[in-house]
Amino acid sequence: MAKTRTTPEAAAASFGVGKLTRHLFVCTGPDCVDPEVGLETWAYVKRRMKELNLAGADGPAYRTRCSCLRICTGGPIAVVYPEGTWYRGVTPENAERILQEHIIGGRVVPDLCFARNVLPPSTGSL
Numbered sequence: 001m002a003k004t005r006t007t008p009e010a011a012a013a014s015f016g017v018g019k020l021t022r023h024l025f026v027c028t029g030p031d032c033v034d035p036e037v038g039l040e041t042w043a044y045v046k047r048r049m050k051e052l053n054l055a056g057a058d059g060p061a062y063r064t065r066c067s068c069l070r071i072c073t074g075g076p077i078a079v080v081y082p083e084g085t086w087y088r089g090v091t092p093e094n095a096e097r098i099l100q101e102h103i104i105g106g107r108v109v110p111d112l113c114f115a116r117n118v119l120p121p122s123t124g125s126l
């Protein structure tokens, strides 16, 4: 059953959209990692982002679980925007490093990063 929300605008505001500085996508498999393992990482990321006050109405970060980032090996795979930093082997322990070093500290975790694709600055507006 679908969750009931007031409006998309209200939902976006409750998640800090407009104040976000980083967006973390985490793949929970099934091809890059066993889904049970991927879900363990996802549960950890959700819990820690809440504990660290990284996600919420004041931002500064957003998290999204996905079912495939098209890498399909070496998972769990994750990517952080706007840097376009792709990470492999995102176990709960490595997720903690990504949260502390990249999401909070703003520094890429070099030994977990396997690809980079910085997105160009936006030229449009809503």
Ligand code: FES
Pocket: 027, 028, 029, 030, 031, 032, 033, 067, 068, 069, 070, 071, 072, 073, 075, 077
């Ligand atoms: S299933 Fe995770 S990247 Fe494809």
